[in-house]
Amino acid sequence: MSIAENLIEIRKNIPQGVKLIAVSKTMPMEIIQEAYVEGQRVFGENKPQELRDKYEVMAKDIEWHLIGHLQTNKVKYIAPFVYLIHSVDSIRLLNEINKEAIKNNRVINCLLQIDIAHEDTKFGLLEEEARGLILSDEYKSMKNIKICGVMGIGSITDDENQTRKEFINLKEIFTHLRDEFFKKDISFCEISMGMSSDFSIAIKEGSTMVRIGSSIFGERNYLK
């Protein structure tokens, strides 16, 4: 199936109110352009330089999301334009994002990445760590950051019950944090969860943003 056909198929399964982020990492511009022509305006990438390079060439009405692990020294590449950073996992990183946001005279939207899978290969905060971050004086002094919700990556598993448990857990953590710290802040409303293999479960469990790559663009070839 073509990229256009894949997009049409996937959109049928995504309800109103859930944002589809087309994960275009490793894909060349002409492939991304095919999705753009089909009306897709929201794209996700996991590498800051690749994201910047694509931002520079592609149409300027695209909303670009950084979904992968972010090193502090690379925030500068995306700070001028990034729409949402999904992968904030330390106060040090948040501090750097705030600094770069000030330099660019903007507020940068962020999600706290929560460790829901407990796999060694995955990043993220535990619920207590997220709470500690929000309670810190350092965070409270940051004027150019907006925390809009949480993000999580499910385990790599065929066990749907395991995946479902992890997504239920992320929703619970979101609710705890919202009720404790963001009651009056309507912009704390996003739960980024669900990828090609598990987005239907994620949507059932309350996802507001799904990050879908291979089901739209096909398998990635990292050797290219």
Ligand SMILES: *Cc1c(COP(=O)(O)O)cnc(C)c1O
């Ligand atoms: C690559 C990636 C995705 C998309 O994965 P697919 O299985 O191709 O849909 C989603 N989220 C993150 C953080 C990723 O790195």
